[in-house]
Amino acid sequence: MPEPLRLGVNIDHVATIRNARGGDHPDPVRAARIVAEVGGDGITAHLREDRRHIRDDDLARIREATDLPLNLEMAATDEMLAIALRHQPHAACIVPEKREERTTEGGLDAAGQHNRIAPIVEQLRDAGIRVSLFIEAEERQLDAAIRLRAPVVEFHTGEYAHAIQDGDSERTERELRRITDMAALAAKNGIEPHAGHGLTFDNVQPIAAIPQLAELNIGHYLIGEAVFTGLEPAIRRMRELMDDAR
Numbered sequence: 001m002p003e004p005l006r007l008g009v010n011i012d013h014v015a016t017i018r019n020a021r022g023g024d025h026p027d028p029v030r031a032a033r034i035v036a037e038v039g040g041d042g043i044t045a046h047l048r049e050d051r052r053h054i055r056d057d058d059l060a061r062i063r064e065a066t067d068l069p070l071n072l073e074m075a076a077t078d079e080m081l082a083i084a085l086r087h088q089p090h091a092a093c094i095v096p097e098k099r100e101e102r103t104t105e106g107g108l109d110a111a112g113q114h115n116r117i118a119p120i121v122e123q124l125r126d127a128g129i130r131v132s133l134f135i136e137a138e139e140r141q142l143d144a145a146i147r148l149r150a151p152v153v154e155f156h157t158g159e160y161a162h163a164i165q166d167g168d169s170e171r172t173e174r175e176l177r178r179i180t181d182m183a184a185l186a187a188k189n190g191i192e193p194h195a196g197h198g199l200t201f202d203n204v205q206p207i208a209a210i211p212q213l214a215e216l217n218i219g220h221y222l223i224g225e226a227v228f229t230g231l232e233p234a235i236r237r238m239r240e241l242m243d244d245a246r
């Protein structure tokens with residue numbers, strides 16, 4: 001039997017819409033409450049260096065508003081470490097961050113940046129925060145995660161999503177194969193594999209069918225769908241597709 005598959009809902013882009021007008025509507029905290037009501041397994045939020053979506057006060061309000069685990073996506077910087085230690089999220093996912101990128105465009109170079117990441121992983125771990133590394137599904141990066149003693153890795157599914165969007169079945173198969181293989185290898189090494197980025201109703205099922213994956217983190221597509229159907233039906237539909245694929 002595959003592990004049950006959790007759905008973490010990334011609510012960043014509720015804040016993106018709010019920030020477009022500078023007021024307080026729509027409130028990501030309201031989205032967090034809906035995620036809890038509809039049976040989502042966790043809230044994911046990325047506090048970016050430029051605060052383009054989630055802001056510091058959102059984190060405190062999200063923590064207060066729901067008992068769902070909060071997965072804080074953060075760059076490996078001293079500023080973000082201090083914020084994570086202050087807010088004590090259930091989990092922290094270390095992501096690469098470039099100011100000029102539109103979204104997190106690739107995985108963390110855990111292998112090349114070992115010395116920068118190691119003390120951050122250690123301090124988060126000492127504070128009881130479950131650390132995850134957002135990496136490409138590559139053996140070199142997984143080896144680095146093992147050396148860093150990260151309990152969780154999240155595989156970047158962006159390339160897989162792009163391959164499907166481009167209608168390139170060969171590339172899609174290749175991407176799916178490497179995520180499948182690396183999920184198995186992670187689990188074999190005692191690391192819990194997660195996945196996310198660019199997942200939609202149309203492309204989620206082959207990923208959800210990978211038996212070792214324990215969690216998917218999905219944001220942009222769900223918030224986009226919510227514009228048309230509401231957040232609740234969008235989450236329910238994603239949940240259904242994930243469960244059916246298992």
Ligand code: PXP
Nearest residue numbers: 104134196197198217218219220
């Ligand atoms: N997981 C991580 C680590 C991310 O950085 C993101 C995007 O912020 C996601 C999942 C969600 O990606 P998307 O918004 O494309 O669903």
